[in-house]
Amino acid sequence: MLETLLQGLSSSSIYAVLALGFVVIYKGTKVVNLAHGSVMLLGVYVISLLAPRLGFWPGAVIGILVGAAGAVVIQFMTNAVRSKDHLVMTIMTIGINVMIAAELTHEIGDATVFTGDPWGNRSLSIGGSSFPVSRLMALIVGSVLIGVIFAIFRFTQFGVKLRASAVDAETSSLLGISQRSVSIWSWVIGGGLATVGGIFLAAFPANGLDSGSATLAMSAIPAIIIGGMDSAGGAVLGGLIVGCGEAVARRLIPELAPVLGDSFASVVPFILMLAVLLVRPSGLFGSKVVQRV
Amino acid sequence: MMARSLTLQDVSLRFGGISVLDGVSFTVNPGSIHAVIGPNGAGKSSCFNVISGLYRATAGSVHFGDVDLCRLAPHQIAAQGVGRAFQNIALAPHETVLDNLMVARHRLTRAGMISTALALPSARREAAAHRQRVEEIAIFVGLTDVLRAPAGTLSYGWRKKVELARALATEPDILMLDEPVAGMPAGEKMEIAALIRAIRDALGISVVLVEHDMPMVMSLADHITVLDFGRRIADGTPREVMADFHVIQAYLGTTDAPADELADALNQEVADRA
Amino acid sequence: MSDLIWKRSGIALVAVLLLAVPFILENDMLGVAIVCLAYAVAAIGLTVLVGVGGQLSLAHGFFVAVGAYAYTVFGSPKGEHLFGFGLPPLIAAIGAVVVAAFAGLAFSPIARRLGGLYLGMASLALVFIADYVFQRVGALSGGSGGRMVPAFTVGGLQLSGFTKHLWIAGVDFGGMQRLWYLVLIVAVLSAVAALRIVRGRPGQALQLMRDNPAAAAAMGVNIPRAKSGVFVMSSAYAGLAGVLIALQAQTVVPHTFSMTLSLNLLVMIILGGLGSVQGAVVGAVVVNLLPAILDKLGTSGALAFIDPTGVRGMSGGLFSALVFGAAVVLVLIFEPLGLAGLFRRAVRRASITRAG
Known part of the structure; x- marks a missing residue:
């Protein structure tokens, strides 16, 4: 029971970090970054190249910066759309994703990408069950990051500007809030968060990432839909629901395995997502989308 | 075609905490031109x-x-x-005027995906018959010359006419016009006003319009309802409404036009109609 | 020469070339050409859904898979560990399209309530769930090894798979050659039907629904029903494409129909121009042809940076992915109407210079 809970919490934190990245970008620019997974893989790949030479922490910092920089480049490209239609920009991220994924597939090839994180495959014993240190770190770092993001939203000027622009971009710009800077910084944060999520995804008990791992980030999408795409709190709650739902499903799998199979656990988030979309499309905490016709 | 009245009874509309309409009632009599006027944000x-x-x-x-x-x-x-007919023109710019008008026949036609895909004779006959009818309506509105032009190439005034024609092409019993002459020069306004009168007289269709051009409304409407802050503050013939103290107050309170200028313009219209 | 004569002779030329394809191309490129046309059918369905109807779907590949597997299951005899119904191929094919259409219908309640972005996200769910189902239900999919696809025979004439030798003009007219004509006919008919739909009453209603739902409702368009309708139509097209793909591949494996396929289909219609049937066909041909051509040139050494094995350079597929990703970005920035838009502009400029 405790083990399931801890497992659920730790994978929740990874989902939450990834989901938060999506949400910050969406709040800042109303674009769903479908290239998030590629940005994640890019950052982790850079870490895997640098960490052996510079050590994990310097490598991680640079990798996160590269992820953020890559995200900003994507922002510039989406911003070039003349009509400023958010749906068009979202579709453009699909094209960008194809490009980055192709290049990374070429670079990485069949190899596996390791970050060389300091937690390795050590485990702690908590309440009688063994728990990977890396997952514990995911939980701690994830929670800290979530706290920091919330603090930024509430207490800094940038956070206020971001929230204002999310509610009403036109009025905000009339009030002097630079949409440009809000957009760029939200992508910076999003890209950085993606890389952080990737670091933990690559860590034990997973065995690194490979060229196809970019799609793993897509698993965070149920979290943002369930929580509401423009709600940071929703992203965290969504991450919790998805992570714990998955852990519970995995726990129950041995009983249901003959019928449902092992990979059912990864489908659970999407089934939950469809259910939420049917009942409450804007998510649990998202602002209501007024559909008039 | 039975003559029907459109009756609003105590209609209220709230969005969250904001009351947009508050107990609005009025009746549009069949075959009449009924204007709904009021300052900006009145709820029209x-x-x-x-x-x-x-x-x-x-x-x-x-x-x-x-x-x-x-x-x-x-x-x-x-x-x-x-x-x-909508305030923001909702035409497809790359399609011809004729094709834009044909959309209006949607509720009167039945061809579905399969019959259209197979080009069944029934679908083709239906399309031809309705195309003919749409051309008649276009002639009535004065659009014959531009039928084959892409809607996006027309000037604003012409596009407004197409929008009106499209609403007419749905063969309505009552036609709602949302600011039909907004942004038009005086000459075009008169054309549209004449058209609206023709719609009432020749086609017997009731017309409800939202409009800001006071002189035009006064000369065109059979009956006027005045809204302010979501409430009905006056309802009656143009003459009755103009004399109503509340109406003048509502307009004076929200426009920059000097009181006597407004009163003069209104009086002029009354004189013209008399 | 008048415009009409140019147009007619152009069409005639293209028709002759298309009919001659099996005599021009070798088996491997012929296979690629068949795949191009098969995906063109899917792309046509998707461009009507996304471009004309304004409904974003990231799961089109799923409906292609439904068609492919339904045909296989309907047409194969019942196996020890495999589902099968042993129906004649023509019935199996029609049944497959119907099943795909029903799948679209089943998804439409979700499609009705959502729009734009949310619909795209919901369709993502479909992809992942389908992935799981295909992996799990081995009796359906034959596991990762795949299943054999029954050959298409109509009235005793076999049109796909391995056939007896039949020599025509020096070419062994086998299953692939015959399949080309079948696919060509199906593609042409699908395109004509789609053009009629887009230009006719359904298409006009969808366009207005996309651009201004309030106005569409005022014209009497039943919006929820229109959304369902276009989903059913595009799913049927996808299913039909699935049947053709299965016939060409002769074995169906789940990973042909992954998320990548859905994204590729989107790329095809964006490059071709959202909403344009002709654009969808061109987009499908380009996206499926380029990797094959690049690989051929790469193996022959003509292009130094292309290497199908990925050792000395990128494979044709990866390089094409780079090109197409960049092309999508450029199209969305500069010419949202894609190749169709560019073509229309070029034609207009040509007719202006000719008139002047």
């Missing part, structure tokens, strides 16, 4: 949206004849013969 467009079924009223009812419109979906309201 919201009124139209409630009638069309785009907004659901929080209280009150809308009846067309004895049909309760509040229970119907927007397309069902259209099927009742309620036509509407």
